[in-house]
Amino acid sequence: MLNVGWDQVFAWRLHRQLVSAPSTAGVVAISERLAGVQAQVTSAAETAVAVRGRETTADGVAQALAAGSLVKTWAMRGTLHAMVPEQAAAALSLIGSARTWEKPSWQKSFGATPDQVAALVEVVSTVLADQVLTRDELVEAVLAEPGFGHLAEQLRSGWGAVLKPLAWQGALCHGPARGAKVTFAGPAQVVPGWTGIPEPAAAAPTLLRAYLGAYGPASPEVFDAWLSRNSLRKTVVRGWFAALGDELTEVSVDGRPGWMPAEFTDDLAAATLDPAIHLLGPFDQYVLGPGTADTALLPAEHRAKVSRAAGWISPLVLVDGRIAGTWERVEDEVVVSMFAAGRFPKRDLTAAVNRLAEALGASGLTVRAG
Secondary structure (H helix, E strand, O other): OOOOOOHHHHHHHHHHHOOOOOOOHHHHHHHHHOOOEEOOOHHHHHHHHHOOOOOOOOOOHHHHHHHOOOOOEHHHHHOOEEEOOOHHHHHHHHHOOOOOOOHEEEHHHHOOHHHHHHHHHHHHHHHHOOOOHHHHHHHHHOOOOOOOOHHHHHHHHOOOOOHHHHHOOOEEEEEOOOEEEOEEHHHHHHHOOOOOOHHHHHHHHHHHHHHHHHHEEEOOHHHHHHHHHHOHHHHHHHHHHOOOOHHEEEEEEOOOEEEEEEEEEHHHHHHOOOOOOEEEOOOEEEHOOOOOOOOOOOHHHHHHHHHHHHHEEOOEEOOOEEEEEEEEEEOEEEEEEEOOOOOOHHHHOOOOOOOHHHHOOOOOEEEEEE
């Protein structure tokens, strides 16, 4: 077993996630490296990619979605993500294998039985086989079929709870926006060469390699928390880890066990932190990957400042790879709130703001204490 400290882990993650070493590879490669970027808020996805790229554009994610090189769908934890198609198909397979819509609690909350969900999959797959529809158009098409009238409110809900199981089974994904309106399409319409949803045993290695290659070392429980909020059976997830065999190495991080791809262990052992402060945007994968409950990354007493009401995840200030504060943009100012009282390293923060401004194409930003 390899024994390392958290400084090494955070240094490796900063580099591997392209925070301390931005890439010239482009939007798709950055999204693939991160195993997807959360896209509940479109601007957050654009920021996550922009701060990691040297040659990205303000709407790079939108362009990749339009080209079909990324697909937007309900994936990890039931939230919208922009992902490369292979990783998206793998994530949908594993999340769908939990069959959460068959649980009594889900049926009670959303009023659809497993048979009705199966019927919805068939109807929606047929309706979207050759057209892209807005939410209202899709709902009207579904309600024209018998047996779905009682689901009208749920189908129209912006939360998409009844539509998520359809996404996980490959019946729909998000299509190109129509003005301010969301549209839905069959994945094969928007992704060239879409091959469908693989079986979980075939999908697991793809997503595990991607996740552990960005957020490792991690345990099966942490991986499942990221993927499905621990909806999967523990024995199943542990089996996916075990199936990778010698591809994975067990690592102890100050006594906490985890696994990561063996190909990266030398880099992890040699990793050292740089002194730079880094600013990341809202809903950033740096914290969503390991989760806001990880006290090595985010002190428990400050968690509520990052994971806020209605699921909002604040923009991050990173010091030594750890979350040390939050920030917000107010016109041409970046207002920084550090967790530690009295600590406001203005010179280092100014350098971080300048890097942020360059990434976002927003010259003239200044920093002040919140």
